[in-house]
Amino acid sequence: MRARLKIDLATPEPPPQASIDAALRLLTTGRLFRYGEMGGEGSEAALLETEFAALVGSKYCLGVNSGGSAMFLALKAAGVLPGDKVLLNAFTLAPVPGALQHLGAETVLVEINDRLVIDPEDLRLKAKNSGAKYLLMSHMRGHIADMDVISAICAEFDIKMIEDCAHTMGATWNGTQTGRFGIVSAFSSQSFKQFNTGEGGLIVTDNPDIAARAILMSGSYMLYEQHAAAPDAYVFDRWKGTCANHSMRISALTAAILRPQLPLLPARNARWRVIHDRIAMRLRRHQMLRLPNRPEAEGYIPTSIQFFMAGDKIEAVIKESTAHGVPIKFFGGDTAIGFTSRSPHWEYIDNPQQVTKSEQILSTLCDVRLPLGLTDDQADTLADVITQSIDAVML
Numbered sequence: 001m002r003a004r005l006k007i008d009l010a011t012p013e014p015p016p017q018a019s020i021d022a023a024l025r026l027l028t029t030g031r032l033f034r035y036g037e038m039g040g041e042g043s044e045a046a047l048l049e050t051e052f053a054a055l056v057g058s059k060y061c062l063g064v065n066s067g068g069s070a071m072f073l074a075l076k077a078a079g080v081l082p083g084d085k086v087l088l089n090a091f092t093l094a095p096v097p098g099a100l101q102h103l104g105a106e107t108v109l110v111e112i113n114d115r116l117v118i119d120p121e122d123l124r125l126k127a128k129n130s131g132a133k134y135l136l137m138s139h140m141r142g143h144i145a146d147m148d149v150i151s152a153i154c155a156e157f158d159i160k161m162i163e164d165c166a167h168t169m170g171a172t173w174n175g176t177q178t179g180r181f182g183i184v185s186a187f188s189s190q191s192f193k194q195f196n197t198g199e200g201g202l203i204v205t206d207n208p209d210i211a212a213r214a215i216l217m218s219g220s221y222m223l224y225e226q227h228a229a230a231p232d233a234y235v236f237d238r239w240k241g242t243c244a245n246h247s248m249r250i251s252a253l254t255a256a257i258l259r260p261q262l263p264l265l266p267a268r269n270a271r272w273r274v275i276h277d278r279i280a281m282r283l284r285r286h287q288m289l290r291l292p293n294r295p296e297a298e299g300y301i302p303t304s305i306q307f308f309m310a311g312d313k314i315e316a317v318i319k320e321s322t323a324h325g326v327p328i329k330f331f332g333g334d335t336a337i338g339f340t341s342r343s344p345h346w347e348y349i350d351n352p353q354q355v356t357k358s359e360q361i362l363s364t365l366c367d368v369r370l371p372l373g374l375t376d377d378q379a380d381t382l383a384d385v386i387t388q389s390i391d392a393v394m395l
């Protein structure tokens with residue numbers, strides 16, 4: 001009997017009842033804008049920022065309207081100017097080079113290795129050859145590079161690291177949380193991340209000038225004193241006339257929906273690990289599949305699973321697997337579909353660059369979303385659908 005999965009893998013995790021209650025309470029007040037002209041004491045957004053800063057262990061935090069906006073503001077507040085070169089790992093999603101394009105910065109693509117993370121050798125080479133002074137380190141699909149090595153390379157070449165932690169809330173390298181390596185880091189609470197507010201983003205930093213600039217540029221008008229996880233007023237005085245308002249504020253409603261989810265993170269992340277590792281164990285047994293190696297130091301939080309498929313019938317396997325309830329996403333396709341993309345699809349990058357090694361790695365890379373609600377039995381079925389689809393098509 002062929003296995004068949006009967007749930008929709010694109011089902012997002014519903015916010016808890018406390019989020020629904022908080023949202024309804026707020027709706028009845030009408031105070032959906034984060035600032036109040038008479039003062040914003042107790043604003044959901046300010047409270048969220050304080051709580052999220054504590055969760056990551058950062059001094060300052062700013063809520064914004066998406067992960068893409070968070071990256072844009074983080075980079076701009078860190079000092080990236082139009083024309084500046086920014087190093088970026090070649091395995092990432094379109095909003096990441098999109099943020100660089102938004103800034104008018106020049107993307108310098110860095111190869112990845114078969115752990116799906118930035119290749120330190122190529123980073124060193126590109127840092128040297130390009131003279132770039134910024135690295136946008138994207139922990140794509142939750143794969144975390146050796147951050148000790150990457151941090152050392154950045155220090156050697158005087159490069160400022162900005163982290164894209166869209167998929168890594170609570171994830172660690174050698175016990176240090178992602179978001180703590182960069183001078184400023186961006187997170188997302190879009191529905192398929194670890195928190196679900198539909199859309200939303202957060203920026204964290206310990207640098208008071210970056211924090212003040214990001215807050216001003218997010219569109220705080222002259223109401224920035226209503227922030228709590230923010231630097232003192234004199235820091236804003238240094239910047240307030242020179243930072244454009246980009247209107248990327250977080251809505252108070254988003255903050256209200258997100259706050260009750262923060263305490264759930266450890267339990268959610270632990271469950272994601274169980275689901276992932278259970279499926280990974282079954283997939284690893286199949287001769288046509290290989291999974292990226294995950295070193296001991298990588299405290300990964302997988303909201304999806306990645307695997308390399310051998311053979312030349314990957315698209316036929318995907319069709320078969322989809323017909324049995326497991327839609328596999330494929331990074332090797334000619335066109336970007338859904339939440340996959342590769343650098344050749346980012347045609348807006350001004351200086352197209354060859355990343356042959358990354359292209360070769362991504363040419364067999366498959367990916368499946370892992371909803372948090374997956375039971376152990378459903379996780380087993382998911383793995384069985386994939387392996388049986390390979391057998392049906394290839395063997």
Ligand SMILES: Cc1ncc(COP(=O)(O)O)c(C=O)c1O
Nearest residue numbers: 066067068093095140166188190
């Ligand atoms: C690696 C990565 N970075 C950043 C983002 C941007 O997040 P958002 O969709 O909130 O703009 C995404 C979105 O999926 C992503 O996958």
